[in-house]
């Protein structure tokens with residue numbers, strides 16, 4: 001049995017479901033879409049955080065919000081108010097439930113879970129996508145599968161992390177304050193810090209994160225995480241409710257697109273990850289909204305937007321500095337928040353900063369450190385095949 005679709009989405013994770021969700025909003029005018037997803041069921045496998053800047057998409061779904069955050073290490077603790085741009089957290093189970101409800105209520109969209117491609121995707125008159133149930137053919141394909149095995153050379157730097165959501169018997173955490181970065185100066189192979197998001201006075205997601213040239217597995221970071229959890233829970237007994245982990249590219253070689261506008265790679269390794277943070281959620285939302293409109297109106301796909309040349313250079317210069325000297329990273333973040341208002345930093349981290357805000361960020365950072373990294377940045381630009389061009 002063959003079935004033809006206007007669009008087949010391979011991989012129903014954040015990017016695949018976000019695109020399908022946006023398409024589902026067109027009702028009857030939604031292109032006939034098939035999503036092929038490997039996993040059998042959706043679980044609360046991650047949390048997405050973003051700043052409340054310029055009405056982020058799915059903002060109203062986010063049940064957790066903080067107006068204060070701290071940047072600290074063993075010797076100092078700076079507290080900042082982010083009232084104007086609160087920090088939001090959206091657990092993935094809420095996102096999956098909301099998007100799946102919308103997708104399932106649109107008859108034009110079909111989701112196949114527990115399904116993998118049984119052979120290569122090839123193009124004849126249309127794309128042929130062989131599933132175990134039937135042969136799907138499609139006019140357009142969006143492929144959001146992550147790259148199979150990540151190696152050091154696939155990205156200038158990596159963000160590796162592991163986190164536990166822990167629950168205590170009694171109240172301990174300060175609910176309305178998150179720890180954005182608590183630097184661990186004992187870690188020498190990268191810039192390491194604890195990220196702590198209290199979701200109640202007895203529950204928190206505590207993560208150990210490393211920005212480094214090498215990739216670290218969750219197993220390699222777990223002992224350090226447990227050590228820090230002891231400190232954060234003041235040696236009280238706790239229960240681990242949930243675990244999350246990841247390795248995100250920071251300045252990656254994007255997957256090379258196929259030379260055919262009807263096949264698009266999308267998602268984390270196809271331009272979604274912001275180089276200086278690895279964050280991708282809101283970038284995926286913006287792309288999926290734009291791509292859905294283009295598909296509905298012109299039956300065409302659109303790639304992730306390239307960042308402005310200035311933002312790209314700032315991000316890559318930051319990565320180059322940290323890569324060269326990870327320990328200086330803590331100083332950079334302290335200086336940044338000391339000299340620059342939170343709104344400007346949040347706008348910058350959310351891809352919404354003006355030229356003047358970018359200048360403000362540059363002016364707040366240690367000039368010599370950044371200037372001396374420019375030659376190395378130019379060398380790595382060559383190694384990455386010019387992928388940092390605007």
Ligand SMILES: Cc1cc2nc3c(=O)[nH]c(=O)nc-3n(C[C@H](O)[C@H](O)[C@H](O)COP(=O)(O)OP(=O)(O)OC[C@H]3O[C@@H](n4cnc5c(N)ncnc54)[C@H](O)[C@@H]3O)c2cc1C
Pocket residue numbers: 010011012013014015016036037038039045046047048049050115116117144145146244245246247248266267268269272278279280281282284
């Ligand atoms: C634990 C974690 C926390 C994160 N937190 C944040 C955050 O706070 N803020 C932020 O902006 N970003 C965050 N990110 C980064 C980014 O937003 C996520 O990685 C996001 O899920 C990327 O979306 P994606 O669609 O590219 O990949 P995924 O969401 O991983 O989706 C890929 C999908 O493809 C499926 N798949 C794989 N192989 C096949 C196959 N052969 N056939 C069919 N399907 C297949 C997978 O099962 C998966 O569902 C986080 C990432 C992780 C891992």
